[in-house]
Amino acid sequence: MDPFFGPTLELLMINRLVRQQGVILHTCGIARGDSGTLFAGESGAGKSTLAGLWNRQNGMAVLSDDRTVVRKTGSEFRMYGTPWHGEAKFGLARSARLDKIFFIRHGDSHRVRKLSMAEAVQSLLTCSFPPFWDAAGMEFTLEFFSEMTAAVPCYELLFKPDRGVVDLINKV
8 A cells, every 4th residue: 555645645635624624534425416425434334335336326426435525615515536445446536515414334124313413413523534633623623513414414324235225315
């Protein structure tokens, strides 16, 4: 692994983004036209699995299966593909308006639950790469997450790795 392309570049991006209205999230990002959805979760939660399921859908684009940049542009939040792909190796250099965020976990059935702002901010902290070493950067990150969860609906998603989860998400 090239040390500059991997962790070093990511640390530089984290520092730059907190000064440019953005964050990096541990998410799978999908887009239909200019409408985007993020699936956030720790390693092994199913981000690459969901990327594979969505990639088979007409009109869908997988921006990333592991890390996505989110920035605020005017009054909207936009998500961007990154070169840091996961196991499924999905990555596109394009963006979409962020419309929904799902915090994912494997389950024995498909279930969705709307999260409160506090739950969503807490979940974002566990699925992000905040600059813990920078007090001003952390302050920005917490404010950014508060604004984002006020503007973008956030849900908990338990799912089985089958097409039924795609059908469920299309109804939310």
